[in-house]
Amino acid sequence: MLNISISTNISQNQSLVFTPQLQQAIKLLLLNNIELSSYAESIAEENPFLEIDLPEVRMPASQGANVAQKNSEFDPISLLPDKAGESFGARLFAQVDDTLKDQAERAIGYALASHLDPTGWLTTPLSLLAQNLNVEEKYVAAVLSKLQRAEPTGLFARDLSECLSLQIPTTDLDHTSMGIIIANLALLERGLLNEMRRKVGCSADELRYFLRRLRGLNPKPGLALSEGDQAPIRAPDLLTAKGPNGEWFVKLNGSTLPIIKVDEAAGQRVRKFLKLEIDQIYVRENLGNARWLKRAIAQRNETSIKVAAEIVRIQLPFLEHGxxxxxxxxxxxxxxxxxxxxxxxxxxxxxLMIQTPQGTLPLKTFFSNAIELNGSDEGASARMVREKVRTLIGQEVPIKPLSDEFIMQKLNSEGLSIARRTIAKYRKLDKIPSSCQRRRNYQLQATM
Incomplete structure (x- = not known):
């Protein structure tokens, strides 16, 4: 006998709803002051109750290490307002808007864009991004796949092979051969050209042709979006300096921030003459959106100040001594x-970028791990050590690349307690091959 019963179960689930306001809040955190002005202006064009007073953008008097601390004002060296839309971040977010139309996908797209390196690579694991957004990883992967069609091709790649592969369209007659070469870059690093020829099934002349094509690909497509946008290309978003009383202060650069005004009086006047409910709803929604944007920008500014002030408090030794x-x-x-x-x-x-006595720097510059330093309980900044490694390798003689052992000994002689494996780790983080691989690369470049 068939028994049918009805029961009610109550369960509690946690989810993130990608409302338009949540999308806006995420986007506001991803914009610098100049981009924020442009964004607010575009919103005001569609909202009759929102007024935006745009700043007269000015560059600092000096960008070097000897910025005068007593004068935090700006010289009247104006930048063209339309240059704001040409920054690396603005171009990325514009492509997100053009590529993704779904609200939930755009929210994920903004998060992906915010984690893109200047090279155009996405080095943050999708699993971590999915966890932060409280969505399944497959949704993040699907959005990433769409964004990988952005220009220049190669953006949003997760490694070198993917970056190069994205730049070879499937309709290309050499797609299969180039795909094999890209999948076996390790052979090129080891100089095993004959083995590469066997894998591709080509002659020596054909391989040279493919390698010339390979050299024509861009391993760092993001740099194309940053042309003309190297710091300090724009006025800083934040200012920090030592006041007359010897205490350090942090403030927003008011000359780059938009002033948001909500015309409440106009809203009240219009309401008196509207009879239809649909018109009343239009006024209420636009007034509500204008008020929300004003509060959201104020919250964004408060968050920026809090974060920058804490960074400055911790990094005072750097600000004062380099x-x-x-x-x-x-x-x-x-x-x-x-x-x-x-x-x-x-x-x-x-x-965000901040003007300091050491120059105008992105806030992310101040973050790094600790390396043991002789005579110091706290240690040295890993960022500083990585810069030393890059500098040493950048100055090496091609016929005699510097080994990790030599670099380790050089840094140890300067009082930095660092192991050879740490040098290797920093090389890999900066996509720098080993000394043997660099020697082969130099030789390979000489034959092509």
């Missing part, structure tokens, strides 16, 4: 100090 005194710092440290999530700190620090 890069050799950069302290180790993690996103988690700032997040715990200001009571925000690490992902929020990451977004804020990837977008």
């Amino acid at each position: 890069i050799k005194h950069m302290r180790p710092l993690k996103l988690k440290t700032i997040a715990e100090a200001v009571g925000l999530h690490e992902s929020t700190i990451s977004r804020v620090t990837s977008a």
Whole structure:
């Protein structure tokens, strides 16, 4: 006998709803002050109750290490307002808007764009991004696949092979051969050209042709979006200096921030003459959106100040004495100090630049891990050590590349307690091959 019964179960699920306002809030954190002005202006064009007073953008009097601390004002060296839309971040977000029309996908797209390196690579694991967004990883992967059609081709790649492969269209007659070469880049690094020929099934002349094509691909497509946008191409978003009383201060650069006004009086006047409910709804929605944008920008500005002030407090030795005194710092440290999530700190620090006595720098510059330094309890900044490694390798003689052992000994002689494997780790982080691979690369370049 068939028994049919009806029961009610109550369960609690946690999910993130990608409302238009949530999309806006995420986007505001990803914009610098100049981009924020352009964004607010575009919103005001569609909202009759929103007024935007745009700033007269000015560049600092000096960008060098000897910025006068007593004068935090700006010289009247104006930048063209339309240059704001040409920055790396603005171009990325514009492509997200053009590529993705679904609201939920755009929210994921903004998060992906905010984690893109200047090279155009996405080095943050999709699993971590999915966790921060509280969505399944497959949704993030699907959005990433769509964004990988962005221009220049190769953007949003997760490694070198993927970056190069994206630049070879499937309709290309050499697609299969180039795909085999890209999948076996390790053979080129080892100089095994004959084995590469066997894998591709081509002659020596054909291989040389394919290698010339390979050299024509761009391993760092993001740099094309940053042309003309190298710091300090724009006025800083934040200012920090030592006041007359000897205390350091941090403030927003008011000359780059838009002033948001909500015309409440106009809303009240219009309401008196509207009879239809649909017209009343239009007025209420636009007034509500204008008020929300004003509050959201104020919250964004407050968050920026809190984060920057804590960074300045920790990095005072660097601000006063230079890069050799950069302290180790993690996103988690700032997040715990200001009571925000690490992902929020990451977004804020990837977008903003701050003027300091050491020059105008992105906030993300101040973050690095610790390396043991003789005579120091705290250690040295890993960023400073990585810069030393890059500098040494950049100055090496091609016929005699520097080994990790030599670099280790060189840094140890300067008082940095660092192991050879750490040198290797920093090389890999900066996509620098080993000394043997670099020697082969130099030889390969000489034959092509």
